[in-house]
Amino acid sequence: MTTRFHARQFGTLLGLVALCGVLWALTPHFLTVANLLNIAQQTAINAVVAVGMTYVIISGGIDLSVGSIVALSGVTLGWALQDGQPLPLALGIAVLVGAGCGLINGVIVSWGGLPPFIVTLGMMSIARGAALLFTEGRPVSGFDSGFRSLATGHLGPIPAPIAVTIVVYLLAHLVLTRTTFGRYVYAIGGNEEATRLSGVSVRLHKSVVYAVSGLMSAIAAILLTARLNSAQPIAGTMYELDAIAATVIGGTSLIGGEGSLTGTLIGALIMGVLRNGLNLLGVSSFLQQIVIGAVIIAAVLVDTMLKKQRN
Amino acid sequence: MRTLTALVAAAAITFSLSCNRAAPESSGTPKIAMVVKTLNHPFFVDMRRGAQEAADRLGVRLEVQAAEREIDVEKQMQIVENMIQTGIQALIIAPSGSREIVSALVKARDAKIPVVIVDTRIDEPAATAAGVHTETFVGSDNYEGGRLAGVHVVKATAGKARVGILEGIPGHETGDSRLRGFRDAVKDAPGITIVASQPANWERDQGFNVFQNMLQAHPDIDAVFAASDLMALGAVEAIAAAGKTGKIRVVGFDALDDAKKAIAGGSMDASVAQFPAEMGRVAVESAVKVIRGEKLPPNTMVKLEMVTKDSLAGKQE
Numbered sequence: 001m002t003t004r005f006h007a008r009q010f011g012t013l014l015g016l017v018a019l020c021g022v023l024w025a026l027t028p029h030f031l032t033v034a035n036l037l038n039i040a041q042q043t044a045i046n047a048v049v050a051v052g053m054t055y056v057i058i059s060g061g062i063d064l065s066v067g068s069i070v071a072l073s074g075v076t077l078g079w080a081l082q083d084g085q086p087l088p089l090a091l092g093i094a095v096l097v098g099a100g101c102g103l104i105n106g107v108i109v110s111w112g113g114l115p116p117f118i119v120t121l122g123m124m125s126i127a128r129g130a131a132l133l134f135t136e137g138r139p140v141s142g143f144d145s146g147f148r149s150l151a152t153g154h155l156g157p158i159p160a161p162i163a164v165t166i167v168v169y170l171l172a173h174l175v176l177t178r179t180t181f182g183r184y185v186y187a188i189g190g191n192e193e194a195t196r197l198s199g200v201s202v203r204l205h206k207s208v209v210y211a212v213s214g215l216m217s218a219i220a221a222i223l224l225t226a227r228l229n230s231a232q233p234i235a236g237t238m239y240e241l242d243a244i245a246a247t248v249i250g251g252t253s254l255i256g257g258e259g260s261l262t263g264t265l266i267g268a269l270i271m272g273v274l275r276n277g278l279n280l281l282g283v284s285s286f287l288q289q290i291v292i293g294a295v296i297i298a299a300v301l302v303d304t305m306l307k308k309q310r311n
Numbered sequence: 312m313r314t315l316t317a318l319v320a321a322a323a324i325t326f327s328l329s330c331n332r333a334a335p336e337s338s339g340t341p342k343i344a345m346v347v348k349t350l351n352h353p354f355f356v357d358m359r360r361g362a363q364e365a366a367d368r369l370g371v372r373l374e375v376q377a378a379e380r381e382i383d384v385e386k387q388m389q390i391v392e393n394m395i396q397t398g399i400q401a402l403i404i405a406p407s408g409s410r411e412i413v414s415a416l417v418k419a420r421d422a423k424i425p426v427v428i429v430d431t432r433i434d435e436p437a438a439t440a441a442g443v444h445t446e447t448f449v450g451s452d453n454y455e456g457g458r459l460a461g462v463h464v465v466k467a468t469a470g471k472a473r474v475g476i477l478e479g480i481p482g483h484e485t486g487d488s489r490l491r492g493f494r495d496a497v498k499d500a501p502g503i504t505i506v507a508s509q510p511a512n513w514e515r516d517q518g519f520n521v522f523q524n525m526l527q528a529h530p531d532i533d534a535v536f537a538a539s540d541l542m543a544l545g546a547v548e549a550i551a552a553a554g555k556t557g558k559i560r561v562v563g564f565d566a567l568d569d570a571k572k573a574i575a576g577g578s579m580d581a582s583v584a585q586f587p588a589e590m591g592r593v594a595v596e597s598a599v600k601v602i603r604g605e606k607l608p609p610n611t612m613v614k615l616e617m618v619t620k621d622s623l624a625g626k627q628e
Contacts, residue, residue: 027397035396042389137481137510141410142437151414224385228411229437234382234480279393282374285350289379 008251008303012266015299019270023277030280037159043272044161045227046242047265048220050250051172052102052213053243054264058176059209060189060256061116065105066217066243068127070236073098073221075131078140078231087147095218101127102214106207116210124240131233141230151226161223168219172212173261185209189256245292246271249299270295342372343598344394345403345591348431349381352541353567354587355405358429361588362403365595371602373595374399381513382480384408391415395422401598405430409437409484416443425601429594430587431485447607449594451615456583457489457538459617460562461496463581464503464534467560471502475525477518477537477546478510486513486538489564493536506532511542518545526553534560540570540582547578566618575623584616 023030049066056063077094085093101123108119145152155163176182184205187195196202220239225231250267252259274295278288345362347355359375366373376394378386384407394402395418402424406412412433419426420443428448438445464472474497479486490508497503506529511517518537526532526549537543543563550559556578563570566584573579590613597607616622 029396029398032396035393038389038392038396042392045385139408139410139482141434142440227414228384228388228408229414229441230384230408230411232384232408232411232482235385237380237382275389276393279376279390280397282376282397285377285379 008306009260009263009266011302011306012250012263012270012299016266016270016273019273019277023273023280027277027280030277035276035280037162039269039272039276040162040165041159041227042276043268044165045220045223046239046246046271047165047268048168048216048223049239050243050246050264050268051168051261052216053240053247054250054252054259054261055172055176055185055209056116056213057244057247057252057254058189058256058259059185059206060192061109061206061209062120062244062254063102063105063210063213064117064120064240065101065123065127066213066220067236067239068124068131069098069101069214069217070221070224070239071131071231071233072101072127072134073218074225074231074235075135075140075233077222077225078143079134081143081147082140090147091222094222095215098218098221099211099215102217103207103211105214106210109210110203110206120210128233135231135233137233139230139232141228143226143229148226148229150222151229161227164219164223168216169261169265172216176261181205181208186257189258191257242271245296249296251299251303253303267299270299340370340372341400341599341602342374342398343401343403343595343602344397344399345373345375345429345594346387346390346394347375347377347405347429348387348407349379350375350377352381354565354585358405358587358591358594361591362595363591364588365592369595369599371595371599378407381407384411387412388415392418395419395424399424400602401425401427403427403429403594403598406433409434413437413441413443416445417441420444425598427594427598427601429590431483434484446601447597447609447611449590449597449611449613451585451590451613453485453488454492456564456585456615457492457494458496459492459615460489460536460564460581460583461493463617463619464493464536464560464562465497465500467580468503468534470500472533472560473504473506473529473531475506475522475529475532475535476508477521477535477542478508479513479538479542481510489538511537511545513539513541515541515545518542519549520545522546523549523552526550526555532559534562534580536562538564540565540567543579543582544569544573547573551578566616571618571623574618574620577620581617581619584618586613586616589613 053063073094076097077090080090080093105119105123108114109116150160153160184200188202192202224235246268247264249270250263274292349355363373376390387407402419416426426445428445430450432448507525509521511521535546537546540563543561547561550556560580562580563582566582570579570582593611
């Protein structure tokens with residue numbers, strides 16, 4: 001099992017490298033430090049949301065509410081900051097709101113026994129509506145430089161959003177691969193009934209998985225709000241689709257039970273590099289959508305063919 | 312195996328390049344980037360056409376890009392960041408968010424790229440706070456347009472009407488200014504009551520639904536002002552569905568082709584015409600002037616016009 005994951009990730013990585021090679025050949029503007037840093041910063045938000053999505057999908061579920069939770073966490077963060085709350089408290093509130101929404105998803109999925117698609121579809125609408133209601137539809141903007149340093153600051157040579165993303169990935173990867181909780185996430189996605197029969201509290205662990213997804217949406221909201229210097233109630237629209245795309249390009253199976261965060265990170269980078277490269281080449285935004293759609297299908301197609309070969 | 316994905320991506324890029332007739336990198340001609348809100352709205356498609364004609368005439372290279380969705384400020388910011396990398400000499404932008412776009416303009420400033428704002432103003436306090444300077448604003452006065460629409464409604468209804476309003480996305484400078492202009496114009500007419508005012512987010516289908524609900528709550532509405540024609544056209548459909556065509560005056564904004572047809576056919580009353588192609592042309596000319604080192608006035612206004620059945624008939628003669 002492990003070797004197959006490695007082969008799969010190596011394949012995705014090869015795809016990314018090949019893509020970069022093509023862009024490098026096509027435009028002199030691609031392979032510059034400034035541009036690569038741009039790509040990393042542009043990818044950061046989707047990459048963080050995709051961490052939560054990967055957890056959820058590995059556990060056999062889906063989370064359609066991530067984009068709306070980004071908006072709701074973002075506007076509560078913006079409100080707290082403008083209200084003059086200290087930065088740690090404001091960030092704490094945003095995180096609580098995000099993780100709380102996620103937990104509600106998880107509890108209803110686990111104890112209510114509803115399909116995740118339905119529950120998170122409902123939350124998608126509820127969180128969006130709450131964000132709009134809370135702000136009366138208007139963006140909350142203009143924050144002090146202390147908060148904005150989360151977008152403009154540097155940790156050594158590394159821009160802050162990239163540093164945050166790296167830390168998030170390291171921690172989330174460790175939790176997924178080195179803890180009992182992580183193993184249960186795979187087990188639940190692989191065979192929920194068997195996991196339950198072996199004495200694991202599936203309900204509890206599943207609830208936590210959705211809370212993790214909400215938490216990641218909150219972190220993404222913090223990065224996004226700092227980047228735009230504004231929290232918009234309409235922010236994050238369709239983020240769920242970008243996150244699902246990054247996750248499946250990275251080789252996580254929609255059926256659950258397998259996948260990895262390394263894959264997801266590469267998947268998110270492939271999408272970021274594609275968008276950036278197509279911008280640099282002056283490709284129209286309509287064609288960009290076609291290209292990205294084709295890449296998503298191709299990635300999963302290759303995956304399916306590989307699996308058939310092995311079986 | 313996995314290289315297949317890359318091959319598909321490469322093929323897709325090559326395909327899109329050939330479709331896009333990418334001009335060869337020539338170092339002599341100045342390159343200007345124009346980032347609009349979206350390219351799936353006739354307004355910005357017209358703007359691009361006007362801009363491209365001006366660019367061809369002046370011998371500059373113009374690259375026009377937009378996010379997939381009009382409201383996606385973050386994607387617009389990404390596009391600006393990416394375009395800055397391609398060695399552009401000027402940036403023309405129609406901001407998706409008046410405040411949010413300032414963060415992207417900071418990056419243009421750091422790269423020493425002059426900026427021309429088109430269609431939607433940036434938030435001045437936010438720009439000043441961030442130390443962002445823009446060369447000029449090219450657009451029409453949305454407040455004045457809203458006022459024209461208000462004056463029209465007062466005149467057409469002889470100062471007595473119950474009015475519903477369809478707003479754009481709340482917090483957008485464009486829509487807010489139009490509404491302010493409209494409200495100010497009808498404020499002094501005691502017979503005009505605004506019975507409802509709800510956002511329909513610039514969209515045609517939402518214009519339909521929101522106005523249908525409005526009509527349910529206030530069946531005696533005499534007139535509707537929509538901050539854009541797409542929403543107005545949605546309202547026209549809702550009115551037709553309720554069998555009230557011709558009984559409710561619909562005033563829109565933008566004078567899209569569909570709206571002009573509706574006005575000629577009598578299902579719509581009037582629309583405030585902006586001239587997006589003209590905006591695109593002036594924006595490119597302004598950018599070229601900036602590259603040549605000329606100074607520009609802070610505002611370059613493009614005319615507005617009230618389109619009615621009479622004005623359309625007058626033009627055909």
